[in-house]
Amino acid sequence: MSDLSPYSQPKPPITVTKVKNDSFLDITNLHTWIMGVAVITGLYLFRMIAVSPNIDKLMYLGVAIIIANIWYKFFSTDEKVQYNKDRVIFFISDKKGNHVINTFASSAEDLEKFIPIKRIHTGGIIEYSGNEYGLVIETFPNRISDESREQHEKKLEKLVNGIPANTPFKTLSCSVLEPKKPVLNFLLELSSKAGDFKPKNKHLTDMYLKISGDDSKVISWKYYAFLSLGKQKNLDQAKVQYGAAVPGLIKNMKAASLRPRILTENREILDSYRVMFTEVAL
DSSP states (O other), rough: OOOTOOOOOOOOOOOOOOOOOOOOOOTTTTHHHHHHHHHHHHHHHHHHHSSSOOHHHHHHHHHHHHHHHIIIIIIHHHHHHHHHHHHHHHHHHHHTTTTOOOOOOOOHHHHHSSOOEEEOOOOEEEETTTTEEEEEEEEEEOOOGGGGGGHHHHHHHHHHHOOTTTEEEEEEEEEEEEHHHHHHHHHHHHHHHHHOOHHHHHHHHHHHHHHTTOOOOOOOEEEEEEEEEEEEEEEEHHHHHHHHHHHHHHHHHHTTOOOOOOOSSHHHHHHHHHHHHSSSEO
């Protein structure tokens, strides 16, 4: 062949040969034992079908069909056996109380030991000890550019000036701790217990690599505002003060791009206090 020819010998494709272990030949493999029991059971049923009267034949045939369906659904492959084995182990462990998830379930009465909350009324009005009332507002402020900062500060000034005199108003920012390290440690612990079950190992490895390879800073922030409704004789008087102060405040907060949301449910109000007490507050 001439050296001037543009033709070149094609290169063979690069292949990776993956040797798959034949777990069926492993006497210690659970799938092998289940297969053996299924074969013995099947041979016994077919023998009984052959030698039994017609009525009993139908019974043994029905049992054989049920066992065949169970086998196909739960035990036909090694992956299915390992999956259902994990489910059984998890179920037993759960019944033993090894998977308890601690949740924040404090009632208003329990929280009163730290914060003098007496009752949370409809609309999110919080009644404190000493006939004091107030409400918690969660905000979702937008990031402000340098060009818009001056205009934004004017809107905030209008917001503050619109609050009635002698009305306490406080804002709070809380940062959530970096969650990556505990998650990665948890995935490593699961991987060490996964054994030779390849789908589980691959899934856990993919999750670990994806999380560990992400260099972006994961910092979550919560923003709250507290408005005091002052000391009132009763709830009705507190509602009057609410009507006088809150609508204008919410309007000015929206104008300042704070996107306010008054917390009205007991759970979210208690959770907001938990965040403010347990996270880093500024």
